[in-house]
Amino acid sequence: MQIYLPIAEIAVNILLLLSMGGAVGFLAGMFGVGGGFLITPLLIFTGVSPAVAVATGANQVVASSVSGALVHFRRGAVDISLGMVLLAGGIVGSVAGVFVFRQLRVLGYLDAVVSLSYVLFLGVVGGLMLVESVRTLVLRSRGRAPALRKPGQHGWMHGLPIKLRFKRSKIYVSIFPVLLLGGAIGFLAAIMGVGGGFIMVPAMIYLLRVPTNVVIGTSLFQIVFVAAFTTVLHAWANGTVDAVLAIFLMVGAVIGAQLGAQAGQKLKADELRALLALLVLAVGIRLAYDLVTRPDEIFSLSPVLT
């Protein structure tokens, strides 16, 4: 059954959209990630223009992070004040990102920049995940429990000025690295249509030394608001949010995410993590391949943007 997407201006099969959302949501729920970094490339492969894929991806991230954020909020696992400082940075980053996005689009470089960013991030994230999971699998097969990395006591950033005490996280840290991290995530949300949890979570643990029990909740709290802000900004400045497309992806993704979360508790995660890493790498390689091979058609058409 085909549906005409009013902003993307193409007709797509509804079942394809639902299953795409569902599959990504399932993986996302299983591994506790947002899944935005898979939705946007998949949309591009489907024939949606990268500009619409990114902005609609940001919209989809709102749905996929809200339920998780609510669960963590009820448990009290959200550091609101830390989240607010991250969010302040995130909003500035998002505004900058949407502005850059718009300029790139006018210049005709947006598609290539979006693809390149994805190649870079999927390559790094997929590569790290693969190394990590293979290491765990090898260690386990030798009968040893994988050792947790021990963070050092002090980082370089503890010397920076304007320190704030975040009670819930039990950290005393300068606001600059926090704002910078939030800003970077906001920028990525605008350029790539991702939540950015895959950068936010490790950065909070290893750089800011936030205790793990509040990391996910605080990260999700920031992602919900940054993704929401980015969606509105894209809709306003670029007109590239396809709400009809987003709704079908959301329905698939939120159902898939819940099923994935349940499945993730029963299944062995390490093998699956290796599989997800391979999938992430495969998507990255496909995008890289499209970038470096000579296209069948070197010309393309687009409406005039001012």
Place this chain on the structure above:
Amino acid sequence: MIQRVLILALFATMFVSSSNGRAQAETLVAALGQESVAIESNFTGTSLTLFGAVIRDGRTVGRPQGYDLVVVVRGPREDIVVQRKGHFGVIWLNRDSLILNDVPSYYAVQSNRALSLISSEGQLQQRGIGLTALAFEPEREVQEAEMLAFNTALIRLRLSNGLFSESPSGVNFLTDSIFSSRIALPANIRVGEYKVALYLFRDSALLAEYELPFNVFKTGFEARVFNLATQRPLVYGLLAVLAGVFAGWAAGLFFRQT
């Protein structure tokens, strides 16, 4: 449908015979199966049927060689950026671009035989009949070779997505004076006013012209979404976010209970 054309033909005959002073011996009449096309959520393209007739006044002698008919459909005009990719290090990137002005968003030429057999190139060029007659206005000055490259690229891309077409067998003469044609409209057509122009030829000479419009518009849920997105983008963005919040919240609620 045929009845409708015959009625039209009758009216036209009356009109022609009442205006005796006219030099033209042939007149064209035509009608479309529908005057408008609605793009709804399940729109995957459609086609319009055109029926028409050649009306002769009483004194015109029958033409042994018969008529040639060309139907040209033109969509609303728009400015288009044509981009050309080139090497940038190891990747392919849009390197050059050219804005072409007043490009018809849809252009279809249908005729009963090859255009080259119907009339002279000059005659066809003058009326913008045929893909080779399409020359677009570049926004900045470019070399002729460059202009040609971008011009042909635009036509090639539009041909491949069905927005441009040329068919030398797209017009059927049902009798020696009644004809029909099918206008294929793909899913990606622009909204706006379309013009169907009919040209009647015989022995390379243009005998008569006729023009009729039809309208393409978006309707239903899609139209409302599109209008909101373009006219009130801020409200639209907020609603899109609200839909996301609701979807996430509802899913969480539903799965917590089960």
